[in-house]
Amino acid sequence: MKIGITGQSGFIGTHLYNYLGLHDDVERVSFKDEYFQGDESLDNFVSQCNVIVHLAALNRHNDAQVIYDTNIGLVKQLIASLERTNSIPHVLISSSTQEDRDNPYGKSKKEGRKLLIDWSKKSAGKFTGLVIPNVFGPFGNPYFNSFIATFSHRITHHEKPEIQIDAEIDLIYVQDLIKFIYQVISEKTYSDEIRVSHTATAKVSDVLAKLNQYNDLYVKLGTIPIHDNYFELCLFNTFRSYLPASYFPRLFKSNIDERGSFVEIVKSKGRGQFSFSTTKPRITRGNHFHIRKVERFAVIQGKALIQLRRIGTSEVLEYELNGENPSYVDMPVWYTHNITNTGNNELVTLFWINEFFDSKDPDTYYEEV
16 A cells, blocks of 8 residues: 655644554555645646545644634645646645634535545545544644643643643544554545544543642652553653653662662652662661562572561571562561672572552561561
């Protein structure tokens, strides 16, 4: 399939172009915005394609009439090129659920779709009209593509977001949209109107609250937030795409004493913590037990002896670990445990700990093995 995308450099176009590049059955025909400035370059593009996804459109301008005239004009230019080159590729257009609203953008998308429907009937061409809800995702332009892009940009750049209208909005994640477009192309689904399903429906204020939570947890504390559903994962990946490049690298907080060092790598809210320690030769760490935590010790460098004893008993379990063959031991609840560097070099141990829920009750109690 030779697929060309008008508006290739835009938000959806960039994602679609990159996604199509992952498929061996697709040859991408490159498009540049200036092709609409001359018949020859546009005709050359159109004549190479057996699929054209028409995404090029204007959705923001101070003059509403400019939005309408631009979008209708782009469709008419595409149709004129199709007719000049006698091309009948499968043409898809991205329209919007704003078709249902009485505004210049919605009218331009609806009438543009109708123009291509008429072209397909007269030319026996193949056509698919996609009516798409609000699209969000990484790398969208703030103040242009999505309120989520604007909110995320403002929060990550220490500015205050403002809610204009606190409405419930149907939202589709850009990755879901481009996968659907590829499916329509691959399955040769032709239709004057396909209402594309949304990923989620969310209130603007709820989205803002979640983005602020990501800022408090992820940006300020370095903690990975909980994602209770697919939409929240999409929202989080969108949010962090707006972090300035200067945000990284981030320094770990290290606790250093006579035993060695202890460093927290990452925390996940309600999902656990990764950390590592360095331990000097003949030093023992631990001698405590937990009553809730799930905990794993993994030795990746050096030699260690791990000892465990169930509280109220005298039997001591011993495990020898060596970083040359990385291995781990899990700590059962109600077992006091420790780890000793039995080698001559620094011991490096990875730790994973999880309580699976938040609790203010103490969990760690100290007792010698």
